[in-house]
Amino acid sequence: MAQYKNLSALFFLLGFLLKPYDSSAQWGKDNIPNVVLIYTDDLGYGDLSFAGGKIPTPNIDKLFGEGINFTHAYSSAATCTPSRYSLLTGEYAWRSKGRGVARGNASALIDSGRQTLASVFKEAGFKTAVIGKWHLGLGGADGPDWNGVISPGPLDIGFDEAFLIPATGDRVPTVFVKNDRVLNLDPSDPITVSYGEKVGDWPTGKENPELLTTMYSHGHDQTIVNGVSRIGYMTGGKSALWRDEDISDRLVEESRKFISNSGNQPFFLYFSTHDIHVPRIAHERWQGRSGFGPRGDVILQLDEAVGMILNHLEKEKKLDSTLIIFTSDNGPVWDDGYVDLAFELIGDHDATGGLRGGKYSAFEAGTRVPFAVFGPGIPKGETQETIFSQIDLLASFASLLGQSTDVNSAPDSEDHHLVLLGKSEEGREGLVQEAISGVLSYVSNDGFKYIPPSNGAAIVPWGPKIETGFSEKPQLYTLSDKREVENLADKMPEKRAELAKKLQAVIDQK
Template identity: 25%
Template structure:
């Protein structure tokens, strides 16, 4: 009897150890990806692996990012905070307390605040970062051709824009710069950083390196996965696709030299993905033109990571998440319109998530970090400021609403979204509004003048966003998402009750931001 009791105790301990096993997490985050580059969403492209991932997992049909450009969106994924709460050095320099914030690509991770990776590492996770950042050291990103001082202060080495990475001396500089960036990212919670892009490809400031290289980043991801050992792991894998330079122009993707990477020229190349010629051929066999092959190429990268997880015997231990940082400029990037905010999120976890699952409720990128911590059984410390909520029950099939309202912020605009309504408010800071009232003109794109400033400092983004969205500059915008999902008709004056209700929701959201004015909403 005593022996039986001991055996049962041992079994109980073993079962408890299995039950308490923390999941591995891989976040695959793409850049500027809209619905029309995914087959399962109706895009005229060939993406069999991502389509299969959606069939085998959970598709969140109304997942949203709360800011629709790179830096603030990624900040919110990794922190669980709205980007307007950023206290990074560059952000606070631009927006000292008491100023209205202009949320865009100046937000950055704070070295002295909690984020998801830091807390996971503190709780026994091995953490990895591969790919595009746009999250730290914005002062290092100044173009050295016009501002050499910023690179020199950072200890980065200079080379000419037309320098040849095959030149050993040039290449050595590129490799040292890459390693310096990797080391700079590690204090933000990452054990392993490699295959790192400081921001977009152009921030490498070299013509030959201004090409996408998915092979390079997948190779670095494999190295992390293979070296994780028995520890649970978190991998942040961020591609440069489908951001510019236009990957549908094969000069920057399929036809580019696969040895040109973010660390310079890597002569031995990589053997982790099918050849680019093979990608083109399979794309043609599927009935698509060569300018659609970039979608299949990204699909191959996602498939390779899924296959590596399977090869390592970790499918039932690993949650793989696929999502975009925001929509494309062709639709709603740099606005709070749904084609910018609402992006596809697919979650696959064999044996845990029921295949073919779907959830239609509103979820936001601020909810990602609290959900992962919830799944891992990690309680955030009292000083971890988070705005998001966990959607863990959704992974088990719950259809209960995670939230009824979601707040969004971008440049000079703020908005709130429910399942039925979207309200967007454009309010300029007082000094800027005074210039508008005086009839002053503002600098547009490529030298033209405009009556009101773009919502963002970036004129390129403002130009494309305003040209694609006719209501871009309107102060008060209300859209019925049920009858007008493309937000073509501003019905603010036709529905006064709904307008006032949504304005109140926005006011409630904005009052959470201490000492950050926004027109009449915070008075």
């Protein structure tokens, strides 16, 4: 893939993004648009009210209604760690082993000094921060030192500041990491974490279900924290433990601090929400408000968080100079380890927006996700049907900021900034989707999708009740067939062979 170095794009960015709020702006530190990337968790296209969802999401709807709504945007994988890895690095996670869903004590998956989306912004003079869910591993070969300096981590790959949920809310340790240390840790009460044998004497969900306020359904039966049993064992660090109900507010608070403290320096904020991932425990002010159970309540909470970020940008007089991207790491899931009535109370709310499958799946609902671009110079109320991959954010912003893309570091990222900003409908030739078990599919820009034969189970085997999309026969669908009902593989053998060849060419790319 060709190296990107487009200095003229600096002036394109000025003229296109800055003109709406300062027609006389010149390129400089006071006139570079800020960028906020809101990366949500397990949110389906149909979860938003603008797309027909039954749970009101007015703040998120604003981004779609007053920006560009991408109807065929994709995360690179149907699970969180590989999607996040690809988003930040510009490389498909499946190109190397060990980049599946990471344990809570996994080593850092992104090498120190590697070019990332964050480092692209930092090299261009932006102040950078990641606030929220990380789930890309921390520390060296032996994993993170929870009681000391935690390195390598985000500060080693282009972020100036970090305020992290180290992995996910359902995995230990249930503590925040600020920059490179556990926040509020008492040295006399050190943290011990294990994903093998039990450590310490803290109760577990399996042994002490009577202590649970949220019952597990499958897995998630190990150490109990805040009435919730998690994946993995931990002990110690009591002063550092979070309260699940407060997570959203704390992430918003830290984001507002970062925005306020940026001063006149342009900033890039990767705001990675925990909502709507399990355990779905909204703040008390939202509990029971949606009528759709805890999953609906945290959708309301997510929308509130987005609104609070927008309001703070406006308060700081930065909303008109900030480009906002809103998207999700993968598609929706219902029972993902806890008994929270997500299936029972779903009613007529279609989280997938009419797509087939969900999180973990090779079908479209696994990776086709909500994606909006909002901000200065962005066309209002437009729909973009061109396929777009989150993996292209790195090369696209590198081009806009006059940076080079390291093709060895980001081999799969392509420059499609014109598509991103609503100036073109000429996007990718195709993209690869990754489902569980390493099953890869290919989506073509001419409206077809190919899923190769595989021997996996037809339903996600551990409990979520989601179709995997796996079959011993090859599958070929049109994207207009949203439910992926009619398999055209036998009717269109030449198209099937063409896409199979294109998929293999991407796999073989070095």
